[in-house]
Amino acid sequence: MNWRAIRAIYQFEMSRFYRTLTQSLISPVISTSLYFVVFGAAIGSRIQEVEGVSYGAFIVPGLVMLSVMTQSISSAGFGIYFPKFIGTFYELLSAPISFLEIVVGYVGAAATKALIIGVLILITSMFFVDLSIVHPIAMLAFLVLTCLSFALLGFIIGIWARSFEQLQMIPLLVVTPLVFLGGSFYSISMLPPFWQGISFFNPVVYLISGFRWSFFGTSDVPVGFSLLAIAGFTALCLGVIWWIFRTGWRLRD
Amino acid sequence: MATILSVRDLRKTYASGFEALKGVSLDIEQGEILALLGPNGAGKTTLISTICGITGMSSGSVTVGGHDILSDFRVAREMIGLVPQEITLEPFERVWNTVRFSRGLFGKKRDDSYLEEILRKLSLWDKKDSAIKELSGGMQRRVLMAKALSHEPRVLFLDEPTAGVDVELRKDMWEVVNGLKADGVTIILTTHYIEEAEAISDRVAVISGGEILLVEDKADLMRRMGQKQLAVQLTEPIDAIPDALSDYQLEQSGDGHVLIYTYDTRADRTGITRLLNDISAAGLVLQDVQTRESSLEEIFVGLVSGEAA
Numbered sequence: 001m002n003w004r005a006i007r008a009i010y011q012f013e014m015s016r017f018y019r020t021l022t023q024s025l026i027s028p029v030i031s032t033s034l035y036f037v038v039f040g041a042a043i044g045s046r047i048q049e050v051e052g053v054s055y056g057a058f059i060v061p062g063l064v065m066l067s068v069m070t071q072s073i074s075s076a077g078f079g080i081y082f083p084k085f086i087g088t089f090y091e092l093l094s095a096p097i098s099f100l101e102i103v104v105g106y107v108g109a110a111a112t113k114a115l116i117i118g119v120l121i122l123i124t125s126m127f128f129v130d131l132s133i134v135h136p137i138a139m140l141a142f143l144v145l146t147c148l149s150f151a152l153l154g155f156i157i158g159i160w161a162r163s164f165e166q167l168q169m170i171p172l173l174v175v176t177p178l179v180f181l182g183g184s185f186y187s188i189s190m191l192p193p194f195w196q197g198i199s200f201f202n203p204v205v206y207l208i209s210g211f212r213w214s215f216f217g218t219s220d221v222p223v224g225f226s227l228l229a230i231a232g233f234t235a236l237c238l239g240v241i242w243w244i245f246r247t248g249w250r251l252r253d
Numbered sequence: 254m255a256t257i258l259s260v261r262d263l264r265k266t267y268a269s270g271f272e273a274l275k276g277v278s279l280d281i282e283q284g285e286i287l288a289l290l291g292p293n294g295a296g297k298t299t300l301i302s303t304i305c306g307i308t309g310m311s312s313g314s315v316t317v318g319g320h321d322i323l324s325d326f327r328v329a330r331e332m333i334g335l336v337p338q339e340i341t342l343e344p345f346e347r348v349w350n351t352v353r354f355s356r357g358l359f360g361k362k363r364d365d366s367y368l369e370e371i372l373r374k375l376s377l378w379d380k381k382d383s384a385i386k387e388l389s390g391g392m393q394r395r396v397l398m399a400k401a402l403s404h405e406p407r408v409l410f411l412d413e414p415t416a417g418v419d420v421e422l423r424k425d426m427w428e429v430v431n432g433l434k435a436d437g438v439t440i441i442l443t444t445h446y447i448e449e450a451e452a453i454s455d456r457v458a459v460i461s462g463g464e465i466l467l468v469e470d471k472a473d474l475m476r477r478m479g480q481k482q483l484a485v486q487l488t489e490p491i492d493a494i495p496d497a498l499s500d501y502q503l504e505q506s507g508d509g510h511v512l513i514y515t516y517d518t519r520a521d522r523t524g525i526t527r528l529l530n531d532i533s534a535a536g537l538v539l540q541d542v543q544t545r546e547s548s549l550e551e552i553f554v555g556l557v558s559g560e561a562a
């Protein structure tokens with residue numbers, strides 16, 4: 001393992017983030033605030049409580065997840081796609097590193113950025129609602145795992161993409177709908193039975209439910225399932241990455 | 254001298270089915286400058302990319318300093334630096350950052366004073382905090398060079414280092430290359446230009462159509478390349494070359510209308526005056542005279558057909 005190479009990639013990616021720090025941080029803060037105004041204030045005034053929690057507080061975990069997932073995917077995807085796009089990828093291929101170092105470096109940096117943004121959103125939301133976190137360690141663990149696994153997914157998308165359109169397609173067409181339909185802003189139990197059934201095929205439901213459990217101690221699905229879902233998803237991504245590594249798919253001519 | 258890079262029967266077929274390398278074998282000596290000369294599409298970049306691990310090989314083997322580039326890739330690649338043909342840099346990145354990144358990527362310990370030395374040598378030190386996009390093309394090419402040198406490679410590949418670089422800068426580049434050679438770095442550079450190969454290389458390898466046609470000492474090759482031909486067109490065809498002209502080793506063509514004389518432009522005397530005098534003394538009447546230089550392209554063709562014969 002070439003730790004210096006991992007650190008080089010990680011620092012290089014993070015410096016890109018710091019260079020545009022204000023932009024990187026302002027937009028999630030603003031959009032979170034908007035969500036609170038729209039969902040929390042407008043809708044929340046009509047819905048008193050969900051599962052014993054005020055609606056404003058109830059949407060916080062989903063809101064954090066939504067941002068963290070999209071951020072992880074887009075920054076890992078962009079991070080690895082950009083060198084391919086402008087041609088600096090040759091350096092990664094010619095360096096004395098294996099694919100593992102590349103993955104750890106890029107995914108680590110993307111997950112870190114998403115984590116920073118996630119925490120920032122959490123802090124922002126505390127200005128709007130009273131929030132108590134029942135299981136803080138579990139909360140952090142869920143957050144970190146989500147950042148990592150979705151950064152892995154983003155990495156795969158970045159390797160796969162041959163254009164910026166493709167790079168944005170999956171997050172837009174697949175992830176955002178799954179997150180919105182994954183109980184970010186409502187409890188699955190509020191849905192009619194048929195849609196409840198459908199929802200259980202949505203992997204994001206398990207993540208958000210588990211994450212919400214760490215805040216309020218209640219959940220749509222048992223926490224064990226949530227952990228299993230996120231572990232399975234991570235394993236799947238790692239498997240795909242291992243395969244890419246073995247075959248050199250979309251990496252080498 | 255010891256062989257530092259050994260390429261054995263290297264083949265590369267691209268996914269498109271095109272075979273860009275057709276069994277290349279090449280040994281490069283420690284500390285030499287080898288010019289890889291060849292026309293567009295010859296396979297120069299493919300050869301370099303394969304050695305550096307950017308492109309996968311179809312078959313064959315390559316060792317660097319005795320380390321196989323596949324089974325022992327970490328050690329092999331640490332020894333290699335590459336300046337690619339195309340300028341590929343992140344436009345918004347700062348010079349210093351990209352160079353430091355390269356060093357780290359190759360697993361070398363941070364050493365700012367070494368990087369400073371490189372940037373100074375390449376006249377880039379005052380640009381170290383500039384964004385890449387603020388630099389001229391020639392400067393960007395030197396940044397690529399600085400990146401390649403950042404991890405102290407023992408073997409340096411320069412894929413057309415002087416493409417799009419003005420004469421002044423070209424000289425600077427050659428100076429840097431010579432300095433590296435003095436430090437014991439082995440250098441392989443590709444070029445289309447005979448003069449460039451002539452100016453800095455020790456040996457020249459000619460590649461065309463994915464095959465190495467020859468590897469030769471520069472001095473020998475230059476002698477061969479320095480040849481020029483004089484075509485003398487006669488008013489009347491002749492059956493045989495008169496004995497009086499036998500010294501000139503003339504060739505006949507064009508149904509006996511044309512006599513071809515090959516001479517070395519570098520020789521003190523080309524013998525043209527004497528030849529023309531002797532021709533008229535032999536009673537032949539000249540209609541026209543042409544000279545032509547063998548171009549690189551023709552030499553390649555000559556080499557290929559020479560191999561076939």
Ligand SMILES: Nc1ncnc2c1ncn2[C@@H]1O[C@H](COP(=O)(O)OP(=O)(O)OP(=O)(O)O)[C@@H](O)[C@H]1O
Nearest residue numbers: 253267269271273292293294295296297298299300
């Ligand atoms: N990715 C690729 N897929 C298919 N064919 C390729 C690919 N890259 C190069 N080739 C083909 O391989 C041959 C050799 O290309 P290469 O780039 O190695 O030539 P070169 O000697 O470097 O040429 P130049 O002097 O123009 O840089 C060319 O015919 C080219 O079309």
Ligand SMILES: [Mg+2]
Nearest residue numbers: 297298299338
């Ligand atoms: Mg080339």
